[in-house]
């Protein structure tokens with residue numbers, strides 16, 4: 001029998017009063033995948049992750065973690081989570097909280113390795129109320145990892161981190177993924193999704209609007225941008241084959257085109273010099289905004 005997916009969400013619907021936060025969302029994540037849930041504010045990422053953790057009963061649908069209901073999977077130590085508003089008990093020291101949580105697990109992650117992996121060397125004697133935002137996030141990560149869970153659900157885990165801490169965090173995540181952990185994280189940071197995830201799921205208005213590798217999502221925006229230096233007149237550019245828009249500034253022309261090859265052929269056949277000619281595809285950010293615009297899902 002094939003192994004159950006690490007996370008299986010079927011028809012998940014979450015309503016808060018009159019707000020439809022998650023709209024019949026389906027998602028299947030295989031063990032070992034690193035998946036970014038990408039979406040604008042209010043897209044439904046936290047509601048999806050919180051429902052996946054069984055923090056509330058969804059309006060409709062079901063969630064299975066390694067084939068088990070959330071509460072059962074969590075009890076069995078199969079899931080570690082970092083929530084957006086994760087708290088730490090006040091007036092305790094980091095080492096005490098960590099010891100408490102490790103004791104709850106039958107096979108806790110060896111302490112030295114856990115401390116090194118989460119990057120909390122030197123923080124064990126620190127009071128939790130004296131931690132910086134980034135340090136706090138790393139302590140929360142250590143708690144999420146304490147039971148060496150095969151599945152990690154992380155809601156904007158790097159939100160309070162500076163660039164360096166963020167980089168260190170994602171190095172850790174990549175190492176965990178290599179060890180076979182499944183990592184699912186919500187983010188607004190497109191470059192993180194691009195750099196870390198082997199799969200990007202774009203959520204908008206509580207629905208999955210794109211699902212694939214970062215490259216495949218980028219290619220959903222079929223257009224390309226052609227750029228070249230130009231300080232002279234620009235007549236005729238808008239009428240070139242494929243061109244859907246003309247932009248740029250006093251020194252540079254940027255042509256949006258739906259058919260880069262045809263536009264380039266026409267440009268190269270023309271009299272205009274094309275210094276610093278450059279053709280590029282959409283960045284993940286552009287692809288993301290395009291997908292959201294198409295679904296009309298800003299709210």
Ligand SMILES: Nc1ncnc2c1ncn2[C@@H]1O[C@H](COP(=O)(O)OP(=O)(O)OP(=O)(O)O)[C@@H](O)[C@H]1O
Pocket residue numbers: 016019020021039040041042043044045046047048
């Ligand atoms: N407890 C709640 N009560 C009422 N509405 C809520 C509650 N939690 C979330 N919402 C609403 O549900 C929608 C989805 O919110 P959710 O937090 O899941 O989105 P998100 O993608 O995680 O957003 P963000 O990136 O800002 O964290 C939003 O419209 C939000 O205002």
